[in-house]
Amino acid sequence: MNVSILQGLIDDPHFVTRDRMGRDLAFLCRIYLNGWSNTPRDIAIDEKTALLLDSAGNGTVVGSSTVYFMQAPGAPQVCQSGTPLTYQNIAIQRINSSGTFKLSTWKGTGVTAYTVSANAGVLSSTQAGGGIY
DSSP states (O other): OOOGGGTTEEEESSTTTTTOHHHHHHHHHHHHHTTSOSSOEEEEEOTTEEEEEOTTOEEEEEESSOEEEEEOOSSOSBOOTTSOOBEEEEEEEEEOTTOEEETTTTEEESOEEEEEEEETTEEEESSGGGOOO
8 A cells, every 4th residue: 555645754663662762863864864855754653552544644643652753853963884873853742642643744732842862872852851752
């Protein structure tokens, strides 16, 4: 099936459970550097959770955990083999079953919004306490 609203997006299941934030930031970095997108985007879904999309790209979360909608701001600061990643200000919108998300505008309702950065391979966020999830 060809779902045009999903073109150009990556997704990652078991996101929090398997601690995949760093991996996804590296994917976003490579997508930018390979010229596949100037604003790489990712939908990351944790276990026991699903994102239901209608034909217009309106999403509803079902299940017991969260979905993360990530967008990179453009070029990474440092992204090269054998060197710890530095990629700053990746926008995150995290929602659970009380929120919704519209892919066409990349905006959600009931979201927790923050940014995550990798600085020489060390992850941090703008959330209180610095938690990345």
